[in-house]
Amino acid sequence: MSFTITEATIVSGTLFACRHVFGYIFSNEKKVVDYVTVMAPLICISVILDSIQGVLAGVARGCGWQHIGVYVNLVAYYLCGIPVAASLAFLEKMRGKGLWIGVQVGAFVQCVLLSIITSCINWEQQAIKARKRLFDSEFPADNRLV
Structure with a gap:
């Protein structure tokens, strides 16, 4: 996360x-x-939020919680983002800036x-589950790298 924040801040x-x-x-x-000059600050915020979101969504996927990501997207964009975008763009007549x-x-x-x-997240529990998946599964003989 610190690498992502550093990279997003630089960009x-x-x-x-x-x-x-x-x-x-x-x-x-x-x-x-x-x-474009007026929109640049919004683009900067977009870079930062998208970077953070990418890492956090990766954590959820890595834990096997893809279904939670679906619900988060539904709430974040369909219940919050789209209504705000439509209101600002069309009712407040902010156009592209309102959409963004x-x-x-x-x-x-x-x-x-x-x-x-x-x-x-209980990281100890996630480590135990990952260790079980790694050591309890049998790999077919034809799936070897050598």
Whole structure:
């Protein structure tokens, strides 16, 4: 997790520092460049949240709890993120920025829920289950590396 936070901070910091020239990658029009400059902070937050979410979702998958990830995604995006995105984009007339903020709300809720799940994991029990799977299973003779 610390490596992910460090990497996300470096990428986000670089992107934020270059936000005034980043838009020229997409277009030479001043209007497009200015819009990308306005959206850059949201992109930076997106990088950080997606990095953290990737690690936390990997922990849940590694524990064999894929079904929990499904429920977390449903709550985070369908119950929180999409309604906020639609409200901001269309009712508040924030357009693309509102959509992106809604997605970030969903990503934030997802990170919070996955953090709670990860903090409640009994790591001793998970290690015992992993050790059992490793040493109790029989490997077929044709599945050898040698």
